[in-house]
Amino acid sequence: xxxxxxxxxxxxxxxxxxxxxxxxxxxxxxxxxxxxxxxxxxxxxxxxxxxxxxxxxxxxxxxxxxxxxxxxxxxxxxxxxxxxxxxxxxxxxxxxxxxxxxxxxxxxxxxxxxxxxxxxxxxxxxxxxxxxxxxxxxxxxxxxxxxxxxxxxxxxxxxxxxxxxxxxxxxxxxxxxxxxxxxxxxxxxxxxxxxxxxxxxxxxxxxxxxxxxxxxxxxxxxxxxxxxxxxxxxxxxxxxxxxxxxxxxxxxxxxxxxxxxxxxxxxxxxxxxxxxxxxxxxxxxxxxxxxxxxxxxxxxxxxxxxxxxxxxxxxxxxxxxxxxxxxxxxxxxxxxxxxxxxxxxxxxxxxxxxxxxxxxxxxxxxxxxxxxxxxxxxxxxxxxxxxxxxxxxxxxxxxxxxxxxxxxxxxxxxxxxxxxxxxxxxxxxxxxxxxxxxxxxxxxxxxxxxxxxxxxxxxxxxxxxxxxxxxxxxxxxxxxxxxxxxxxxx
RNA sequence: CGGGGCGUAGCACAGCCCGGUUAGUGUGCCUGCUUUGGGAGCAGGAGGUCGCAGGUUCGAAUCCUGCCGCCCCGACCA
Numbered sequence: 001x002x003x004x005x006x007x008x009x010x011x012x013x014x015x016x017x018x019x020x021x022x023x024x025x026x027x028x029x030x031x032x033x034x035x036x037x038x039x040x041x042x043x044x045x046x047x048x049x050x051x052x053x054x055x056x057x058x059x060x061x062x063x064x065x066x067x068x069x070x071x072x073x074x075x076x077x078x079x080x081x082x083x084x085x086x087x088x089x090x091x092x093x094x095x096x097x098x099x100x101x102x103x104x105x106x107x108x109x110x111x112x113x114x115x116x117x118x119x120x121x122x123x124x125x126x127x128x129x130x131x132x133x134x135x136x137x138x139x140x141x142x143x144x145x146x147x148x149x150x151x152x153x154x155x156x157x158x159x160x161x162x163x164x165x166x167x168x169x170x171x172x173x174x175x176x177x178x179x180x181x182x183x184x185x186x187x188x189x190x191x192x193x194x195x196x197x198x199x200x201x202x203x204x205x206x207x208x209x210x211x212x213x214x215x216x217x218x219x220x221x222x223x224x225x226x227x228x229x230x231x232x233x234x235x236x237x238x239x240x241x242x243x244x245x246x247x248x249x250x251x252x253x254x255x256x257x258x259x260x261x262x263x264x265x266x267x268x269x270x271x272x273x274x275x276x277x278x279x280x281x282x283x284x285x286x287x288x289x290x291x292x293x294x295x296x297x298x299x300x301x302x303x304x305x306x307x308x309x310x311x312x313x314x315x316x317x318x319x320x321x322x323x324x325x326x327x328x329x330x331x332x333x334x335x336x337x338x339x340x341x342x343x344x345x346x347x348x349x350x351x352x353x354x355x356x357x358x359x360x361x362x363x364x365x366x367x368x369x370x371x372x373x374x375x376x377x378x379x380x381x382x383x384x385x386x387x388x389x390x391x392x393x394x395x396x397x398x399x400x401x402x403x404x405x406x407x408x409x410x411x412x413x414x415x416x417x418x419x420x421x422x423x424x425x426x427x428x429x430x431x432x433x434x435x436x437x438x439x440x441x442x443x444x445x446x447x448x449x450x451x452x453x454x455x456x457x458x459x460x461x462x463x464x465x466x467x468x469x470x471x472x473x474x475x476x477x478x479x480x481x482x483x484x485x486x487x488x489x490x
Numbered sequence: 491c492g493g494g495g496c497g498u499a500g501c502a503c504a505g506c507c508c509g510g511u512u513a514g515u516g517u518g519c520c521u522g523c524u525u526u527g528g529g530a531g532c533a534g535g536a537g538g539u540c541g542c543a544g545g546u547u548c549g550a551a552u553c554c555u556g557c558c559g560c561c562c563c564g565a566c567c568a
Contacts, residue, residue: 343529
């Protein structure tokens with residue numbers, strides 16, 4: 001139906017790229033790996049931000065802002081951290097340009113070299129913990145529960161709009177606690193909050209678990225994650241939460257006096273989700289007709305399209321349409337009435353369908369006669385002619401139903417594409433087929449590495465609520481106490 | 491960073507091998523009329539540093555070199 005639009009089964013990544021472009025979500029910048037988030041795409045991100053921001057504030061967190069530039073020396077203070085990020089840091093070395101000697105254009109002024117080079121933050125642990133040293137003296141100063149909305153830069157080799165870009169937007173929380181237990185609880189609490197957000201707002205079912213050593217955040221003791229399954233059978237890490245132990249406190253010498261008067265290092269957590277969630281949202285629900293948005297994140301939940309032959313008709317229909325719009329808005333539903341005369345109804349139908357607007361209403365002369373309205377829902381593409389009476393209540397219910405239906409569909413997809421296997425032949429076949437593969441693993445990095453080499457699959461996570469069950473590693477045959485989740489991942 | 495493909499109007503492409511009038515086609519855009527329940531029809535019109543920079547040549551979209559960017563496959567990585 002959508003003209004010139006690649007189907008998922010033909011070429012999944014082409015489908016994704018075209019969808020992002022044609023639904024007006026984002027485009028490439030002239031700078032390699034960077035993206036321009038267009039108004040419609042940004043509106044969806046803003047809905048996500050608003051929901052997450054409220055959830056974080058409701059759990060006691062406050063927003064703050066730390067600088068984009070980090071002195072190079074900070075990054076090197078935590079050994080694992082620097083090792084993990086050094087390879088992908090953009091570095092500022094100069095602070096001035098000048099006219100080129102030949103008069104052609106501008107060049108970096110060699111006279112303006114910085115004494116200490118600055119890194120553009122790939123994440124903010126170091127600059128934040130440098131501040132926390134000054135903020136924290138006593139147990140009375142704890143906990144600190146700070147979040148920031150920011151951009152970060154990681155110099156990636158291969159980028160894809162939203163999924164992996166050189167610069168991306170995110171929130172990063174950085175908390176400081178008096179005890180290890182508290183810091184672990186915080187990291188876990190946020191992971192559940194992320195899962196709650198993914199499932200109830202994005203309608204995306206996620207697995208909650210712990211990362212293996214090889215996938216752990218650089219500088220963390222433990223990394224927790226939520227993992228989603230995309231429609232091509234690949235897994236996508238949608239959010240991470242880290243228990244940082246005392247690693248950063250030690251690196252930045254952040255100590256506090258306990259109630260008992262002892263001096264101890266502070267315990268930490270950090271956690272984040274990024275504009276990658278946009279990629280997850282797109283890939284989880286959309287179809288061969290374009291974007292499908294969960295009502296809770298759709299910038300416009302309902303669009304009303306008038307169908308008319310002349311101005312008199314339009315005026316009458318408009319009156320009715322605006323009345324319906326108001327009744328919907330009274331229920332907190334966002335509505336766009338598109339009475340533009342520059343596009344025909346059929347064009348508008350196709351447009352809003354491609355952009356994933358959950359519900360479309362059409363009102364024409366026949367509806368005016370019969371006191372009806374046509375309702376079309378994006379998730380199932382079903383159309384219905386209904387009476388105008390009680391339309392607001394009906395649509396309110398329908399939006400909830402669509403939100404549920406999208407989630408259930410994604411959940412069913414995940415269930416249909418989760419396989420349990422007990423030997424390596426079955427494992428390879430299952431990975432080839434795609435989806436989550438649940439299997440025993442002996443817990444060693446070596447085995448994980450071998451499996452990755454042979455199948456391209458990695459351990460996505462060790463499930464939080466995974467049943468303890470004795471078994472043998474699918475690769476090495478060594479004893480295993482629990483199944484873990486494997487998949488090919490983005 | 492390695493292998494492959496590509497870069498020509500807003501978008502999608504032809505032309506390039508074999509250099510030679512004014513660089514085409516579809517779509518989109520503008521104007522007018524007719525239309526309007528699933529991407530309207532006709533007529534007229536505007537729109538181009540042929541990715542960028544050099545070179546070869548009387549002459550370059552076309553041949554050569556370098557660079558930039560995008561896509562696919564690897565390697566690497568949240």
